[in-house]
Amino acid sequence: MTADDRSALxxxxxxxxxxGDYHALRGIDLKIRSGEFFSLLGPSGCGKTTLLRTIAGFEPISDGxxxxxxxxxxxxxxxxxPTNMVFQSYAIFPHLSVAENVGFGLRRDKRSKEEKARAVGEALEMVGLAGYGARPSHALSGGQRQRVALARALILKPKVLLLDEPLSALDKKMREQMQVELMKLQREVGITFIxxxxxxxxxxxxxxRIAVMFEGEIGQLGDPESLYRRPNSARVAEFIGMMNFLPGSVSGTTVEMPGLGRAEVAAEQLTSGSFTGPARIGIRPETLSLLFDGEPDRGRVAPGMVDEVVYYGDMTYYDVRLDGVPEPVRISMKNLIGRPVLDVGTPCRVTWDEQALVVLPAA
Amino acid sequence: MAGGLFSTERGRTVALVTPPFIYALLLLALPLGAIILFSFWQKDGYDVVPTFTLENYRAFLDGEVYQVLLGRSLKVSAIVTVITVILAYPIAYFISFRVPNNRKSLWLFLITIPFWTSYLVRVFLWKVILGYNGVINSGLLQIGLIDEPLTFILYSVNSVIITLAHAFAPFAILPIFVALEKIDRSLLEAAQDLGENRVTTFLRVTLPLSMPGLMAAILIVFIPTIGDYVTPELMGGSGGKLIANMIQTQFLQLNNAPLGAALAIIAMLCVTLISLLLIFLNRRWLRV
Known part of the structure; x- marks a missing residue:
């Protein structure tokens, strides 16, 4: 038994x-370690919520x-x-106060009334709702409801906390704030979060770690950086971030691309395994750069022309037509001081780096 | 003043409120006022004389028969309400939780079908079922379970209770069903997730959240049963008459509208008091 097996919770x-006839989960193999913040990521209908609900016990599994x-x-x-869940709707009991909601699961607890009340107070404090206990639950905002749902689940000290799209009902600012708070909370309590x-x-x-799911299967499993840098399929690459795909071919570790020429890549850049023949070569917008005057190229330069400009303030997205490449490629550039924003139709030079390439077989 | 009545906020409000106000005045306040007035007037031979008197109310306090009838009415209404609501809850629960969404309206429709026939017809049908030579008695006689027809099920308080409980079933099922439908199903999963089994989930979540529907069912059944006189007239025999039959008798047979009115007012006050008490208890202990 390896160390990895032992810590699989x-x-x-x-x-x-x-x-019925619908195959929602198609052979899921998965190990989640103790104390891990694990995410099931995927488009709607991919089975991620079904998987969570089978872990919670709401849905029996058909096989496995x-x-x-x-x-x-x-x-x-x-x-x-040994699991507790934070529901997408938060499922706050409308007929109970905040404290009664948080203490709902303590009914079978042997502790005295006072100790339970203290535990409820501590749980509310942990989620930043100290002093809210006596309030009726229907008077809470979305963010507060979510905190109550968290406190209500965590007070039972589960081995695993299951979170079903807990942030989707919040506005952008609140969502970003709660992301950070959830991470902090998870580190504090040391409970496995899914x-x-x-x-x-x-x-x-x-x-x-993240499991990216498509159509009832796990497409790729890994830490965020490896998923982003080394997606093992075009759908993972397109689901996580933005990816340009250039047609080309590969032989061993030598990649041939129209317009960009020949490049040597490492074996790990052939993320779905090594092969020979026609290939789709992926490159992230931020790993391509427009060359401005006086900036060093990275050894490789391709000429092109600006086709479209989208200005975001801190960034500018350019669609650039490269000579010999059928589709324009998207390039994201930081708007540093001294860098002009180019106009549509401006001739430009693009530099790139072979380490950033991801080589996948052509579909 | 181009827009006339509808040009101002106030004008629009008045225009909106007026028709229901007139309706309420004509159909609720006026008859009620007339009954109240009658109850304080005197009967003189076959006429009603507009002279103030408390004689009618005194008659109630002195007349044991009125008190017995009112007491029986309240008792019968309470029993009918309890039976109806207890039987209605599982039906409403089944439709709300077990019947697939696309079949629910069909089920509700089927439940209301018996109520397309006249109330009177249904009461007579119960006579056929409960009667001396009715379905139940002849059936039980046939299979030899009884030697002579059961008599306690016809022309007694029991038959009144059975008939009324059936008559008011959909009025109890519907509000409970609506309350159950409104319960977010994830609340039930949350309760289970937090350690409760099916039974305790029902007691801690489903039942308290369905209390508004349950209360509505209780009031909807209780209030009109007190005033029902058709069923006790036809099914009650001599021992099954209720206060409403006495009111009817006073008005139509004895020509004593003032006493009938006073009895009606007293019955109404009882219903009001009990309803208020129920609502108060509900607020106090269940906070819904």
Whole structure:
């Protein structure tokens, strides 16, 4: 048994879920370590919420095995699992006060009334709602409801906290603030968090590891940086961030691209395995640069022409037609002092780096 | 003044409020006022004389028969309400939680079908079912479970209760169903997630959240049953008559509208008091 196996708090082996004829989960193999901030990321309908609900026990799995904390949980009801959930709607009990909501799960707790009340107070303090206990729950804002839902789940000290798109109902500012707070909270309590989200940025910001799901399967599993830098398929690359794809071909580790020429790449840049033949060569917009006067090129320069300019204040996005490349490529440039914003139709020079390339077989 | 009545906020408000106000005045306030007035007037032979008197109310306090009838009315209404609501809750629960969404309106529709027939017809049908030679008695006689027809189910308080409980079933099912429908299903999952099983989830979440519907059902059944006189007239026999039958008798047979009015007012006050008490208890203990 390796160290990795020992610390696997959750283990799924070949888990399938059918809803009638609909195959929602298609053989999920997954290990989630203790204390990890793990995200299930994917477009809607990819099965990420279904997977979360099978872990919580709301949906029985149709096939496969699931271990929670070393125990096979087949047939174990949600109230007997070491998991607690923060629902997308927060599911705050409208007929109970804030304190009664937070203390809802303590009914079977053997502690005295005073100790329970203290625990509720501490939980509210932890989520920044100290003194809110007596308020009726219907008078809370969206952000406050979410904090109550968090406190209500964490007060039971679960082994795993399941979060079903907890930030999707909040506005952008609140969402960004809660992302940071959730990360801090997770580090503080040391509980394993499993987050379901369709927001790639949210997943990248918060997670230790991410499973990207498509159509009931895990497309790629890894830490945020490896997913972003080395996506193993075009759909992962396109789902996480923005990616230019150039047609080309590969032979061994030599890549041939019209317009950009020949380049040598490392084996790890062939992220779906080595192959020979026609290829799609991915390159992120920020790894391409327009060359302004006096800036050093990175050894490789291609001539082109500005096709479209989108100005964002801190950044400018350019679509540039490179000679010999069929589609314009997108380039993002920081608006540093002294850098002009180019106009449409301006001839320009583009520099790039072969280390940034991701080589995938042509579809 | 181009827009006339509708040109100002105030004008629009008055225009909106006037029709329902007139309606309420003509159909609610006027009859009620007339009854109240009658109850303080005197009966003189076959006429009603507009002379103030408390005689009618004194008659109620002195007349044991009125008190017995009112007490029986309240008791029957309470029993009917309890039976109806207890039977209605599982039906409403089943439709709300077990029937797929696209079938719910069909189920509600099916439940209301018996109520397309006249109330009177349904009461007579119960006679057929409960009667001396009715479905139940002849059935039980046939299979030899009883030697002679059961009599306690017809022409008694029992038959009144059975008939009324059936008559008011949909009025209890619908408000409970609506309250159950409004419950966010994730609340039930949350309760389970927080350690409750199905039964305790029901007691801690579903039941308290359905209390508004339950209260509505209780009031909707309780209030009109007190005033019902058709069922006790037809099903109650001599021992199953209620206060409403006495009111009817006073008005139509004994030509004593003032006493009938006073009895009606007293019955109404009882209903009002009990309803207020229920609402108060509900607010106080359930906070819904």
């Amino acid at each position: 959750i283990e799924l082996r070949a888990v399938h879920k059918w809803y 095995v699931m271990y929670l904390d070393g125990r096979n949980v087949a047939g174990v009801a949600p109230n007997h699992r 987050l379901v989200t369709h927001d790639q940025e949210e997943a990248l910001v918060m997670s230790d």
